[in-house]
Every structure is written in structure tokens, then in C-alpha cells.
Amino acid sequence: MAKRILVPLDANEEAEAVLPLVADLARGAGGTVRLLRVMAGARTRIDADGRVLEYAHDVEARRQAEALDRLRDLEPVLDGVPVEYRARLGEPVTEILHEAEVFGADVIALAVRRRAWWRGALGRVAAGVRAGAMVPVLLADGGGAR
């Protein structure tokens, strides 16, 4: 059974559709859930006169803190399940696969948004994770465009 479940989430609420199921799976197996948010890296902002408006590392630290807060808000959905939180910077597919390896995940669970038929059944991230994952992937329809 799935003892260590990695759940990559993006900023979209539809991605959270998979959480009740993940909670059930984790409770059934006495497992641990790790919620992961991957964000793009920031750049240092400089105005026209060459003055630094915002340093990249400050922006990244703020974004990571906000992402962790947002993930912690989801704790009630996973009531009774040990939950860990991670926020990473970088390319989503690479970071998700790397985190799965670090965590020793048994399953990667992610919600996929519905896409128009001509754009392929899965999003780029879901398809990339599915193709590259060494562990089973659980994909759940999170809704979205048809």
C-alpha cells in the first residue's frame, strides 16, 4: 500500500481535488503525505536607473513562505494524516521527480485539469511526471476546461 504519498499542487484550487482521496489512502495504509508546491525562480528587478527594486532571493523566499502557508491551510482536509510541506523552485516536472526520489514516494498523486481535446489529454506537467516517474502515478480529474 501507499505509505508515502507525494502530492504536487499548483496555485489552482482544482489541484486540491485529489486531497480527500489521498487522505483516505494514507489513513488506510498508515501513510505520510507530503504536499509540494513548485514555483518558478525569480529574477532581480532593476529600474531604469539601475537601482535594485527587489532581489531575486528575497522574492523567492517570500513566495516560498506564502506557498508553505497556503499548503498548511490544507491541513484540515488531511485530518488525522501526518503531513509534510515542501516548496521548491525550478522546473515543475524536474522538481516533482526529484522530490519523489528524496521523499522515497510510493505514489505521486496529482489532479489534472481538463484540457481541450486538441491539446492532449494531460497537461505538460502531468504528462512529464507520468513519463518520468519511477513510482506509480495517481491522476485525478480536477475539472477545468472541456
Added chain:
Amino acid sequence: MIAVAVLVVLAMPALLLVGLLRLVDARQRRRDAVVARQIAVTDAIHAALGPVVAPVVRRGRGGRWTVVLAVAPDAPHVASMVGLARGVLGDDTDIVLTALPTPRTVQRRPAPASKLALSGARLTR
């Protein structure tokens, strides 16, 4: 030498035919394996939970099994279905849930009396 060449040319159609038949046979065996596993998963789910879903089993890239369940992630017993499917096909099985989750119900406030009056509705006592 010529005799060998003639033999090879004559044997070519037969070899081609045998090759094609073997290919068809291999494809058929793979399809049978998929069908057998789909039946096994269906039977396992139906025996435990009743006829709640018709799973579709596919063989993905790298030979990993994929089970497609037309249920929403928040539907009842989904965790059991996933567990049963993985129990039959092994833990190294991808699961795809294709139905939409149940929309969250939003509590609507009753329209104020002034708006009802504007729309021509009457309040009865």
C-alpha cells in the same frame, strides 16, 4: 550458389508469412493479457463493493499497468477501488480517475424583498 539463392528467394514469402503470423500472435496474447487483467480488476472491485465502476486496464509505456476508473476523486470508496486495483495488478500500477469531482455547494442568501418586488414576485403570508 545459384541453388542457394533460388532457395532463399522461394523461402522468402513463407518466412514473411511466418513472421507476420508470429507478430499477430504476440499482439493477440498481449491483448488477452490486458483483457484478463481487466476482468480480474473488475471482478475484485465488484466482489468487494458491487458494480460501482467499470475499470479499463491498459498497458502503458515501459510495461506499467494503468487502470482508468470513471469515478470522481471525492466519490465514496475510491480509496478501496484504488487499493483493490493495485492489489490485483501490483503496487507498480498507475491509476487515472476520469470523472469530475462533485461541485461544492454554495449557500445562496435569499434575495432581498426589494429585488423580489422589482422582479414582480409576490410574498405571501
